[in-house]
Amino acid sequence: MRVLWAAALATVLASPALAQSQPVPRYGDINKEKTPQEIEAERQTEKAYRSSLGNIPDKGPSDPWGQVRTGNAPKESATGPAKAAPVQRARTGNVN
Numbered sequence: 591m592r593v594l595w596a597a598a599l600a601t602v603l604a605s606p607a608l609a610q611s612q613p614v615p616r617y618g619d620i621n622k623e624k625t626p627q628e629i630e631a632e633r634q635t636e637k638a639y640r641s642s643l644g645n646i647p648d649k650g651p652s653d654p655w656g657q658v659r660t661g662n663a664p665k666e667s668a669t670g671p672a673k674a675a676p677v678q679r680a681r682t683g684n685v686n
Contacts, residue, residue, distance in 0.1 A: 624632075
């Protein structure tokens with residue numbers, strides 16, 4: 591029984607290595623030449639892509655927090671954040 595488990599485990603562990611044995615094109619490999627129909631199809635695809643980019647309207651600046659902010663929030667100046675007044679703390683207990 592142990593032999594069967596060992597064989598099953600070896601098969602499971604070897605299967606990812608088998609999947610990696612497929613040939614992968616490397617940098618510098620010689621590409622096969624394209625037919626004139628393939629070249630024309632690529633040219634048409636590129637032309638359609640470029641024309642579709644021109645159909646996208648320009649979107650103005652957006653404020654993702656615009657709906658969360660209230661209308662009476664203080665605006666920050668261009669020099670930096672506004673400074674808040676110091677907080678007065680109430681005295682509690684017996685202070686000597």
